[in-house]
Amino acid sequence: xxxxxxxHAEVEEKKILKGxxxxxxxxxxxxxxxxxxxxKSTLASILAGxxxxxxxAGNVEFDGKDLLELSTEDRARQxxxxxxxxxIEIPGVSNVNFLKxxxxxxxxxxxxxxxxAKDFLALVKEKSALVELDSKLASRxxxxxxxxxxxxxxxxxxxxxxNPKLAILDETDSGLDIDALRIxxxxxxxxxxxxxxxxxxxxxxxxxxxxxxxxxxxLYDGRIVKSxxxxxxxxxxxxxxxxxxxxxxxNAE
Amino acid sequence: xxxxxxIQAFASKFKETNLAFTPTSIADAKNTLLHLDFPTTKTExxxxxxxxxLAQLRLNQxxxxxxxxxxxxxxxxxxxxxxxxxxxxxxxxxxxxxxTPFSKCSEQQLSLIGKKADLKQxxxxxxxxxxxxxxxxxxxxxxxxIEGVFQLLFHAHGENCFAPFRVFIHVKKGSAFKxxxxxxxxxxxxxxxxxxxxxVEENARISCDxxxxxxASSFLLCxxxxxxxxxxTVLLNTFSISGAWVRNNSSFLIEGENCExxxxxxxxxxxxxxxxxxxIVDHIAPHCNSNELYKGILSGKSTGVFNGKVFVRPNAQKxxxxxSNANVLLSDDASVNSKPELEIYANDVKCSHGSTTGQLDENxxxxxxxxxxxxxxxxxxxxxxxxxxxxxxxxxxEVRDFIKxxxxxxxxxxx
Numbered sequence: 001x002x003x004x005x006x007x008h009a010e011v012e013e014k015k016i017l018k019g020x021x022x023x024x025x026x027x028x029x030x031x032x033x034x035x036x037x038x039x040k041s042t043l044a045s046i047l048a049g050x051x052x053x054x055x056x057a058g059n060v061e062f063d064g065k066d067l068l069e070l071s072t073e074d075r076a077r078q079x080x081x082x083x084x085x086x087x088i089e090i091p092g093v094s095n096v097n098f099l100k101x102x103x104x105x106x107x108x109x110x111x112x113x114x115x116x117a118k119d120f121l122a123l124v125k126e127k128s129a130l131v132e133l134d135s136k137l138a139s140r141x142x143x144x145x146x147x148x149x150x151x152x153x154x155x156x157x158x159x160x161x162x163n164p165k166l167a168i169l170d171e172t173d174s175g176l177d178i179d180a181l182r183i184x185x186x187x188x189x190x191x192x193x194x195x196x197x198x199x200x201x202x203x204x205x206x207x208x209x210x211x212x213x214x215x216x217x218x219l220y221d222g223r224i225v226k227s228x229x230x231x232x233x234x235x236x237x238x239x240x241x242x243x244x245x246x247x248x249x250x251n252a253e
Numbered sequence: 254x255x256x257x258x259x260i261q262a263f264a265s266k267f268k269e270t271n272l273a274f275t276p277t278s279i280a281d282a283k284n285t286l287l288h289l290d291f292p293t294t295k296t297e298x299x300x301x302x303x304x305x306x307l308a309q310l311r312l313n314q315x316x317x318x319x320x321x322x323x324x325x326x327x328x329x330x331x332x333x334x335x336x337x338x339x340x341x342x343x344x345x346x347x348x349x350x351x352x353t354p355f356s357k358c359s360e361q362q363l364s365l366i367g368k369k370a371d372l373k374q375x376x377x378x379x380x381x382x383x384x385x386x387x388x389x390x391x392x393x394x395x396x397x398x399i400e401g402v403f404q405l406l407f408h409a410h411g412e413n414c415f416a417p418f419r420v421f422i423h424v425k426k427g428s429a430f431k432x433x434x435x436x437x438x439x440x441x442x443x444x445x446x447x448x449x450x451x452x453v454e455e456n457a458r459i460s461c462d463x464x465x466x467x468x469a470s471s472f473l474l475c476x477x478x479x480x481x482x483x484x485x486t487v488l489l490n491t492f493s494i495s496g497a498w499v500r501n502n503s504s505f506l507i508e509g510e511n512c513e514x515x516x517x518x519x520x521x522x523x524x525x526x527x528x529x530x531x532x533i534v535d536h537i538a539p540h541c542n543s544n545e546l547y548k549g550i551l552s553g554k555s556t557g558v559f560n561g562k563v564f565v566r567p568n569a570q571k572x573x574x575x576x577s578n579a580n581v582l583l584s585d586d587a588s589v590n591s592k593p594e595l596e597i598y599a600n601d602v603k604c605s606h607g608s609t610t611g612q613l614d615e616n617x618x619x620x621x622x623x624x625x626x627x628x629x630x631x632x633x634x635x636x637x638x639x640x641x642x643x644x645x646x647x648x649x650x651e652v653r654d655f656i657k658x659x660x661x662x663x664x665x666x667x668x
Contacts, residue, residue, distance in 0.1 A: 048623050049622075049623070050619060051619075071622070071628075072619065072622040072623055073622045073623075073625055073626060073627050073628065073631075075623075076622070076623055076624055076625035077625050081623075082623050084620065084623075087620070088614070088616050088617050088620040090614075090617045090620065090621070090635060090638065091638060091639075091642075092635075092637075092638025092639060092641050092642060093617075093621075093634050093635060093638045098621060098624070098626065098634060099624070101626060101630060101634070101667075102621070102624040102625040102626045103625070105625050105626055105627060105630065106625040109625075141638075142620075158624060162624065162625065
């Protein structure tokens with residue numbers, strides 16, 4: 001699905017990613033954990049195409065295409081979805097109207113027919129129920145006046161509407177109470193299939209009780225320094241990150 | 254040869270009015286044109302709007318028999334067409350409405366005109382008073398609720414034409430009236446100077462949408478003067494859609510208690526367009542609300558001005574007055590000067606004013622693109638949403654749709 005090889009990136013000449021490797025296959029869920037400032041959100045932003053970052057080395061292959069050569073919108077049209085850590089409020093732009101335009105632009109790109117108004121409404125109804133998002137919220141201005149939990153649920157609602165091949169969830173669990181967390185996780189699990197994949201970036205092991213990852217990686221100082229199964233998340237929760245730092249230091253000696 | 258002022262040279266080919274305005278107003282207008290000249294940018298009121306190009310024009314007043322059918326009415330309710338300052342087509346009869354050309358008005362009717370406007374300080378008001386060849390006196394009968402929207406279609410046509418016109422609207426006690434004023438132009442070097450006065454009596458209501466859509470060499474100066482009696486409501490929406498040079502002077506005197514006054518404006522400027530909105534809201538009476546929302550989007554080398562003044566007089570207790578101006582600059586060469594002003598002499602009031610100028614929110618653009626929208630669609634959606642807040646203040650759906658479609662067409666927005 002996505003193969004990231006030796007990715008180096010910087011912002012304003014500050015090196016953030018320093019040779020990151022990650023290979024995600026269809027059907028897999030990968031969790032990326034790591035202390036603050038290790039480069040987790042930078043990775044998500046770069047994959048989605050945010051122009052604030054400069055990739056200085058490495059490459060990313062997504063579904064057979066050179067991802068870094070594609071514009072942000074073409075990445076989305078190829079099936080990449082980023083659930084934002086801080087979803088943006090866009091006053092006056094209706095959530096469902098823009099999703100309809102987005103869906104149709106994606107379909108046009110893929111040479112598919114436009115979605116009918118009837119089918120679209122049915123899709124909105126089905127997918128908003130999935131994340132228990134009030135249909136009134138779904139048709140309001142994008143994220144305007146939404147609570148933190150509503151914003152995150154709206155991200156998963158949009159993800160469900162667009163049905164991506166690869167979903168990247170950037171700290172979608174941060175700031176969620178337990179009910180909202182369960183709803184979000186439930187949405188993600190229902191969308192899980194052998195054809196798609198997800199990268200879940202998180203601080204906390206808690207989310208991984210609900211979304212069981214196939215692999216857990218530790219991102220530290222711009223590289224993935226340790227990988228394991230779901231039990232690695234539990235270990236990190238219990239022991240923090242210091243033991244990994246120590247391990248790295250002793251390996252370097 | 255005698256040295257004559259710029260304004261005298263400018264007015265040299267104009268025809269004095271035969272309308273039965275009061276002798277004092279004619280004398281005052283003459284006096285103003287004799288003693289004042291075009292204001293320069295040293296005058297605060299004209300600081301950001303230059304009059305030099307206008308002053309250089311040598312214009313005629315030219316009566317055209319037929320109105321070019323370039324302007325399609327939005328609805329088929331009452332319509333009056335005014336071409337180059339002359340009435341070229343008259344409305345059908347509408348119950349509750351009496352429409353009389355100034356030339357057929359009584360002196361008593363005409364004596365109502367220009368009461369609160371300061372003829373001695375304003376050369377444009379003087380030009381309009383002295384050279385308007387015709388005017389329109391609209392009376393809304395007491396308690397009449399006029400259905401549908403009445404339309405005044407102002408059109409300027411030809412070359413080097415001056416088109417002054419005066420409208421007086423008397424919205425009598427308990428009545429309600431909805432009006433569209435549309436301004437269009439075809440030809441070159443046209444100067445339209447329509448001045449509209451509103452006398453809104455007790456418990457009456459008027460809503461008015463001004464659609465300014467002149468062309469790339471036209472000058473349009475609109476003045477609006479409103480006087481409100483108790484329990485009355487005024488809504489004025491001004492959409493500056495096209496036209497090389499547009500100046501709006503809107504003045505609202507709130508004399509009676511418990512009035513509602515809403516002014517909204519949207520301007521979308523590109524190329525070398527210039528637009529200046531000057532508003533005055535004068536609260537004299539207590540227990541009134543006024544709301545002012547002006548929003549602009551500027552691209553190319555366009556320039557915009559907003560100057561909004563709110564006075565709260567000593568007796569105007571318990572009023573609330575809000576004023577906001579927001580601008581988005583889409584290019585490095587566009588600029589806007591915004592100055593909201595509040596002068597408060599009462600102590601128990603709620604007032605606020607604010608002004609913002611910025612660029613499109615690039616994070617919002619990225620967010621929409623990350624969902625698969627093209628950059629063009631994303632920018633156009635956000636821009637339309639910014640302006641939609643003002644468009645939504647328009648009460649009639651057909652007018653809202655007309656404005657939206659016109660903007661989509663002019664700015665190549667994705668719909």
